[in-house]
Amino acid sequence: MSKAFQYTGLTLSYLLKTAILIIFVFPFLWMISTSLQTYRETLSYPPTLIPALPQWINFVDAMSAGPFPTYAKNSITITLSIIAIQLLVMIPAAYAFAKYRFAGKNVLFSLVLLAFMIPGQVTFIPVYLMMADWGIAKTLLPQIIPFMSNAFGIFLLRQYFMQIPEEIVEAARLDNASEFTIMRKIMVPMSMPALATIALFSFVSHWNDYFWPLIMTDSAAIRPLTLGIAMLRETEGISNWHIIMAGNVVLVIPILVVYLFCSKQIVKAFVYSGIK
Amino acid sequence: MASIEFVRVTKSFDKQEVIKDLDLKIEDGKFTVLVGPSGCGKTTLLRMIAGLDPQTSGSVLINGKDVSRIAPGQRGVAMVFQNYAIYPTMSVRENIEFGLKNNKVGKAERTELVESISRAVGLYDYLDRKPSTLSGGQRQRVALARAMVKKPSVFLMDEPLSNLDAKLRVQMRIELIELHKKLGTTFVYVTHDQVEAMSMADTIVLMNKGVIQQEAPPDRMYRQPSNCFTAQFIGVPPMNIAELGANGVKYGFRPESANLSAEPGDELFSLRGRIATREMLGSETIYQVRSGSGAFMIKCREDLFAVDQEAYVGVPADKLNFFGPDERRIEARDSSYRDYLEALRGQRHG
Amino acid sequence: MDKKRLGELFRPYLMIAPAMAGICLFVLYPIIFLGYLSLYDYNLMNKAKSKFIGFENFAEIFSRGDFYKSLSNTVIYTAGVVVLTLLLSLVIAVWLSKKSKFNVFVQAGIFTPHVVSIVSIALVWLWMMEPNLGFLNYVLKALGLPPSQWLQSSESALMSVILVSVWQGIGYYVLIIVAALQSISPSIYEAAALDNASKLKVFWKITLPMISPQLFFILVIMTIGSFKVFDTVKVMTGGGPNNATNTLVYYIFENRTTNIGYASATGVVLMMIIALLTFVYFRLLSRRVHYQ
Numbered sequence: 001m002s003k004a005f006q007y008t009g010l011t012l013s014y015l016l017k018t019a020i021l022i023i024f025v026f027p028f029l030w031m032i033s034t035s036l037q038t039y040r041e042t043l044s045y046p047p048t049l050i051p052a053l054p055q056w057i058n059f060v061d062a063m064s065a066g067p068f069p070t071y072a073k074n075s076i077t078i079t080l081s082i083i084a085i086q087l088l089v090m091i092p093a094a095y096a097f098a099k100y101r102f103a104g105k106n107v108l109f110s111l112v113l114l115a116f117m118i119p120g121q122v123t124f125i126p127v128y129l130m131m132a133d134w135g136i137a138k139t140l141l142p143q144i145i146p147f148m149s150n151a152f153g154i155f156l157l158r159q160y161f162m163q164i165p166e167e168i169v170e171a172a173r174l175d176n177a178s179e180f181t182i183m184r185k186i187m188v189p190m191s192m193p194a195l196a197t198i199a200l201f202s203f204v205s206h207w208n209d210y211f212w213p214l215i216m217t218d219s220a221a222i223r224p225l226t227l228g229i230a231m232l233r234e235t236e237g238i239s240n241w242h243i244i245m246a247g248n249v250v251l252v253i254p255i256l257v258v259y260l261f262c263s264k265q266i267v268k269a270f271v272y273s274g275i276k
Numbered sequence: 277m278a279s280i281e282f283v284r285v286t287k288s289f290d291k292q293e294v295i296k297d298l299d300l301k302i303e304d305g306k307f308t309v310l311v312g313p314s315g316c317g318k319t320t321l322l323r324m325i326a327g328l329d330p331q332t333s334g335s336v337l338i339n340g341k342d343v344s345r346i347a348p349g350q351r352g353v354a355m356v357f358q359n360y361a362i363y364p365t366m367s368v369r370e371n372i373e374f375g376l377k378n379n380k381v382g383k384a385e386r387t388e389l390v391e392s393i394s395r396a397v398g399l400y401d402y403l404d405r406k407p408s409t410l411s412g413g414q415r416q417r418v419a420l421a422r423a424m425v426k427k428p429s430v431f432l433m434d435e436p437l438s439n440l441d442a443k444l445r446v447q448m449r450i451e452l453i454e455l456h457k458k459l460g461t462t463f464v465y466v467t468h469d470q471v472e473a474m475s476m477a478d479t480i481v482l483m484n485k486g487v488i489q490q491e492a493p494p495d496r497m498y499r500q501p502s503n504c505f506t507a508q509f510i511g512v513p514p515m516n517i518a519e520l521g522a523n524g525v526k527y528g529f530r531p532e533s534a535n536l537s538a539e540p541g542d543e544l545f546s547l548r549g550r551i552a553t554r555e556m557l558g559s560e561t562i563y564q565v566r567s568g569s570g571a572f573m574i575k576c577r578e579d580l581f582a583v584d585q586e587a588y589v590g591v592p593a594d595k596l597n598f599f600g601p602d603e604r605r606i607e608a609r610d611s612s613y614r615d616y617l618e619a620l621r622g623q624r625h626g
Numbered sequence: 627m628d629k630k631r632l633g634e635l636f637r638p639y640l641m642i643a644p645a646m647a648g649i650c651l652f653v654l655y656p657i658i659f660l661g662y663l664s665l666y667d668y669n670l671m672n673k674a675k676s677k678f679i680g681f682e683n684f685a686e687i688f689s690r691g692d693f694y695k696s697l698s699n700t701v702i703y704t705a706g707v708v709v710l711t712l713l714l715s716l717v718i719a720v721w722l723s724k725k726s727k728f729n730v731f732v733q734a735g736i737f738t739p740h741v742v743s744i745v746s747i748a749l750v751w752l753w754m755m756e757p758n759l760g761f762l763n764y765v766l767k768a769l770g771l772p773p774s775q776w777l778q779s780s781e782s783a784l785m786s787v788i789l790v791s792v793w794q795g796i797g798y799y800v801l802i803i804v805a806a807l808q809s810i811s812p813s814i815y816e817a818a819a820l821d822n823a824s825k826l827k828v829f830w831k832i833t834l835p836m837i838s839p840q841l842f843f844i845l846v847i848m849t850i851g852s853f854k855v856f857d858t859v860k861v862m863t864g865g866g867p868n869n870a871t872n873t874l875v876y877y878i879f880e881n882r883t884t885n886i887g888y889a890s891a892t893g894v895v896l897m898m899i900i901a902l903l904t905f906v907y908f909r910l911l912s913r914r915v916h917y918q
Contacts, residue, residue, distance in 0.1 A: 013721075017728065020718065021735045024797065027750045028738065030761060034753065047764050093645035100638040108646060115653040117904060121854045121875045122897045125882055125890050126659035127652060149648030167361035170328050175375035175426075176349025179637065185374070189365035208743035210857045215882075226745045230861055233749070241753050252746045259741050263734045266741060270798060271805045345631075 028252070035059070035246040042241050058246035065235045065243065067220050068250075071228035078143045078213075078224055079206045083199050086150040090198070094154050095183050098161035099169060109158075116151035124215045131216065142216040143224070147206070153198040160194040161187060197269040204266075207255065225251050278339040278352070278429035278462055279304040280325055285334035287320055294320055295486040297334070302479075304339075307456045307463045309477035311470055312509070317486040318466045322432050325464060326355050338430065349378065354423035355432040359439065360415050362407045368394070368418055369403040375426045393425045413444050420455075433465045437472065449475055470510050474498070482506055504528070504603040513562065513573040515597070522619050524601030531575040533595035536563060536587050538580075543590035544617065546624045547572075551585050565589055569623070593617060657897070663890035670886055683891035693892070695869050696877040699784060703873060704852035706788040707795070711848060712841070715796050719803035720833075733804060737797030744794065748861035751790045752777065777863050780870035787858050787871050795851075799844050806840035807833065846907045850900055874899075 034042060036054040062068075096102070097109055120127075131142040164187065172182045188195070210226045217223050223231075232247045259266055280302040287295040295317045302308045310318040323329040324336055327348035335342045343351050354375075363371050369390055376386045394400045397417040407415055416436065423431060433452075437445045453476055456463050467473055473480050474494045482489045482497065482505075489509075490502040501507035501515070507528055508514040517528040529545075540546050549567030561579040565572050565587060572589060581587055598606040598616045606613055664683055669675040687693050718736070722729045739747055754761045755776035763773035776786045810833065818828050834841075856875040859865060865872035865880065872880075874896050881889035 014728070017722070017732050021732050024736045024738060024793070027747075027754055028742075030754065031746075031750045043759060045759070045764070046768075047759065047761055089644045089648060092641035096638040096641035100641075102635075102638040105638075108642060111646070111649055111654065115649040117850075117900070118653050118657065118897070119850075119854050119900070121856060121878075122893050122900070123653060123656035123660065125878075125886060125893060126656035126663060128882075129659070129663075129886075130656070145648075146652040149645045149652070151649065151653075154645060165359060165361060167357040167359055168363060170326075170348070171355065171357060171361035171422075172363070172374070173328070173348045174326060174353065174355050175422075176347075176378040177374070178378075181378060186363055186365070190363075192365075204741050208741075208745070210743065210745045210860070214860070215879075226743050229749070230745045241756075241759075244749060245753065248746050248749050252742050255741055255743070256738070259738065263737075267734060267737060267801060270737070270740070271801050 028256070031245050031248055031252070034242055035249045037242050039240065039242055055242065058242050059250065062232060062236075062243045062247035062250065065232055065247070066228050068225075068228060070221060071223055071225045074140060074222060075207060075224040075226070078140055079203055081140075081144045082147045082206050083202050085144065085148050086153055086202055087195065087199065089148050090150055090153045090157055091183060091188060091195075093149075094157035094161055095187055097154070097158045098164075099166075112149075112151050112154050115149065116155060120146075120212055124212070128215055137216070138219065138222065140222050143213055143222070146212075147202075150198065150202065153202070156198060157191060157194055160191045164190055196265070200266060200269050204255065279337075280430060280462065280464065281337040281340070282321070282324075283335050283337065285324065285331045285336065287317075287324065287329070288332045293332075293486070298486070298488065300481065300488060300491070302462065302464060302481075304462055305460050306478040307453070307465065307476060308479045308481060309465045309467060309473040310481045310483060311467055311473040312483035312489075314468055315485075316483040318468075318481075318483050319434055320486075321483075322355075322434055322464060322466045325351075325430065326353055326432055327351055349375075351430075352428055353430040353432055354426050354428035355434065356416075356419045356423050356436040358435040360419040360436075362415055362418050362422075364407055367404050367406055368399060368410070371407065371418055372403075372421050372425050375422065379426075389425050393421045397421045397424070412440055413448070416440060416448060424455075424459075429461065431459075431461055431463045433463065435467050436465075438467070438469070452476060471512070474510065482509060484509075500605065501597065502605045504599050507597065507599070513575070516572040517599070518570045518572075520598070520616060520619055521623075522616070525606070525616055526599045526603075527616070527620055528597045528599065529591045529595050531562065531573045532560075533591055534572070534574045535590045536565070536574050536576050536581065537590065538587060540588045540624075541590040544593040545589075545591040545596060545620050547589045549587060549589060551581050551583050551587055554579075554581065554583050563587075596620065660890050660893050660897075663887055664894045666887045668886040668890070670883070676887075679887070683888050684895075686888060687891055687895060692869060692872070693877065696872045696874050699869075699871060700853060700855070700873045703784060703788055703791075703855060704849055706785070707791050707852045708845065708848050710788065710792045711796055711799055712844065714792065715799035715803055715844075716841075718796070719800045719807060720829075722800065723804050723807040725808065733797070733801060735797075736800055739794040740798045744857040745861055747790065747794050748858050751786075751793075752862050755786055777871075778867065780866075780868045783863055783867060783870045787855075787862060790858055790862070791852070791855065795848070799848070802840055802844060803837060806837040810836050842907075842910075846904070849903055849907075853896070853900060853903070 030049075033049060033051060035058055036056070037048055037051040037058075038053075038055055041048040041051055093112075097105065097112075127146055128137075128142070131137045136142060168186060168190075169182060172186055177185070208226065209224070210230065213224050213227050217227065220228075229244075229247045229251045232244045236243045282298050282300040285295060285298045286293060298321075300321075310321055312318050320329065324331050325338070327343065327346065330344060335344050337343065338351060338353070363374065366374065372390045372393065373386050376389065381389070390403070391400065394403055397420055399414065399417050399421060402410060402414060407418060410418065416439075419436065436452075437448050440448060449472065452463075452465075465472075465476065473482075474497075477494055479491065480494055480497050481491045484505050490497060490506045492500075492502075497506065498510055501510065504517055504526065507517065511530060513531050515528045515530050516534075517526050519525075520527050527545075535541060535543065540548070547565075547567050547569065549565040549572070551563050552566045552571065553564040555562040556579055559577075561576050563574045563576065563581060565574055567589075574589060596617070598613060600606050606616065665678060665680060667677040667679050667682075669677075722733055755763075757763060757773065757775050757778055760776070762776065766773050774782050774786075777783050814832060814836075815828065818832055823831070854875055855873050856879065859871050859873055859876045860879070863871040865876050874892070878889045878892045878896065881892065
């Protein structure tokens with residue numbers, strides 16, 4: 001193989017990879033570009049790639065099309081509450097499943113696995129009726145408490161706990177540590193990577209969730225951002241793409257910024273969840 | 277300071293009895309080594325003392341007090357694990373004082389204890405380091421310090437040296453002996469390595485398949501093994517044992533008890549054979565001698581023979597051991613001992 | 627003393643209690659409730675007027691054309707997504723599997739859509755696929771190809787939705803396959819090279835069997851995930867045009883307020899399909915897939 005041939009091959013490979021990269025990144029760039037265009041610019045042909053003058057006003061318009069501060073507050077409240085509750089529920093459960101022997105353990109754990117496989121798309125009708133029955137349909141709770149037990153998280157954390165040598169727990173018992181102390185001072189610090197993975201996962205999936213809030217909410221006061229943005233199409237009319245994209249940017253940017261700064265950790269977290 | 281006693285202790289795992297009706301008394305202040313092949317139940321015994329795997333039936337007494345229902349952390353014992361079981365997320369200091377904190381020891385006293393202990397084991401400069409930055413030997417010291425700081429009445433050690441390289445192991449062996457001398461506490465030490473047992477123990481407890489084979493100081497264990505198992509477990513190479521050919525009795529002798537010579541000697545037992553293998557180890561040479569009645573390992577100070585050469589193995593009467601058909605030792609005072617000696621004399625050059 | 631022992635006995639149950647309560651309350655009980663609802667002509671306003679009708683809802687499901695339409699849409703969608711994603715992600719992953727900074731960068735880029743809300747993705751693509759002003763048709767025209775109606779025509783709508791789903795999901799699968807490829811010990815390839823095996827042969831006989839567990843995992847989660855498709859459809863097409871993109875979950879969603887019993891029965895059918903798929907997959911898994 002000649003050197004020239006090798007170089008051409010290498011360049012070609014780089015070019016193709018860049019092309020692929022563009023296919024996956026361009027729509028976001030176009031979203032940002034549109035969000036800064038005037039209405040006229042969005043109608044032009046060929047399409048405007050770079051707006052003549054960034055129209056920051058679009059964001060103001062988008063945000064005044066609905067109670068966006070409320071949506072944002074709801075999104076944050078819901079996501080953070082879910083993560084906090086899940087961690088509190090998950091850690092002791094995973095510890096018990098990993099390090100204790102008790103009657104019925106396998107049956108109970110298979111229930112966790114079963115829960116892991118049943119999607120919300122199957123259970124949403126009865127859960128909604130339950131929430132209405134309990135009289136909490138008009139609060140944020142229906143978007144939070146159904147996720148209190150993160151079956152995937154319990155499974156992942158249990159795997160992680162099981163890898164912690166039994167001797168470390170025994171050494172702590174010999175050091176007269178209570179089970180709570182063992183959990184708090186030993187198990188949790190040692191499984192920080194797994195906990196971060198699970199929390200990150202929860203954050204991404206609940207921040208982005210559309211289906212569940214759509215089912216559970218019927219008023220603006222309890223809607224999260226995803227719904228608010230999706231509703232822009234109805235409130236702004238389907239041709240006001242610059243406003244819709246401006247709203248979309250508001251929804252996407254927090255996640256993209258997080259992703260930009262810790263893409264390595266996020267990528268690792270997702271791969272880890274897939275390999276196990 | 278405490279003695280330990282097992283009274284009719286049975287331990288089962290998943291309905292399978294690994295130890296049955298075992299009685300054992302470990303003396304106060306002694307360095308006792310539990311030794312045996314893997315799966316013999318030595319670690320199980322240790323863990324019963326700690327309370328990590330409580331016995332199925334019978335009782336374990338520490339200082340005469342039944343501890344069966346006392347939690348591991350309140351038995352006044354400390355344990356050093358084979359993999360050290362250091363808390364990886366805590367600094368060396370936090371590792372050492374974790375037990376003190378759990379026992380609600382005041383801060384000032386804690387700091388003082390941690391510092392004096394860490395000085396004693398040479399970890400003072402590493403107190404704020406994370407265990408992952410320490411070498412194997414240093415981690416071992418953290419584990420030791422963590423045990424020592426609690427001032428336990430019993431030290432339990434589960435193969436603590438097996439993860440160290442050979443050189444460090446020898447050094448730590450000496451340090452542990454010195455530590456025991458200094459503290460004067462009861463040490464219970466588990467190992468599968470008979471060299472470790474011989475070099476460190478006041479008393480060796482040799483186990484096999486959940487049963488105690490012999491309980492004796494190292495020298496007696498070596499010179500007067502109470503059965504074939506002991507004879508062949510202790511010593512490298514192990515004792516040569518062969519059939520006497522009468523009443524199912526066996527005779528045995530240590531590799532270094534035999535003399536190897538080109539001409540037959542006047543020892544009670546003499547045997548003609550051929551050198552099959554030769555391992556030159558420097559200060560000594562180990563030959564395998566094959567003869568009509570089996571193969572024998574002979575350890576010599578001098579390196580006089582070559583492979584395939586013919587040689588005579590001679591063993592004096594006082595270096596011979598006899599074991600009955602039940603593999604138990606036949607003592608010299610036993611009436612049949614003399615008969616077996618004569619029988620062996622009759623087999624000269626066989 | 628005995629109190630303490632009792633406490634020790636109950637401790638693990640106490641520790642898993644909150645988790646199990648959540649699972650029972652929000653997964654297991656709802657399933658039973660769903661089954662119950664599916665046997666009723668349920669009246670949301672006045673529960674007293676609800677009527678037990680046995681399996682009538684199920685009979686209705688299997689006699690209605692719109693159910694079969696949504697089922698076939700879902701099956702086509704699933705098949706399309708699974709086949710396209712598997713092939714493309716395999717090709718891209720093999721191509722990006724060498725450990726280099728640029729490859730990692732490209733992987734992270736391809737993965738970006740996966741961390742973004744489907745709502746955003748759907749909105750962006752809705753705009754990209756706009757027939758008159760959209761960027762896609764501009765590109766097609768620039769390349770001299772005929773423009774498409776994309777989501778606006780019942781012929782291309784489902785394909786368009788599939789395209790968006792593949793685009794969104796592929797990065798995750800590329801990551802998993804790359805990780806699988808990188809975990810294959812290089813000594814196996816060295817051995818193959820010494821045996822003078824061709825590149826293609828190495829791929830078919832070594833690489834593919836070695837990563838088959840991960841491929842299988844991908845197949846399972848992708849199929850089940852695709853059967854639940856909803857968000858893209860809701861935002862991009864609303865099931866239209868002319869029911870061309872109406873999928874099972876969307877179908878249930880549409881019926882959830884007007885006919886709860888019927889929607890629940892459809893939910894039971896969906897659950898059965900997912901259970902069946904999982905079961906079949908794991909039966910296959912125990913036979914086919916290579917494990918080290």
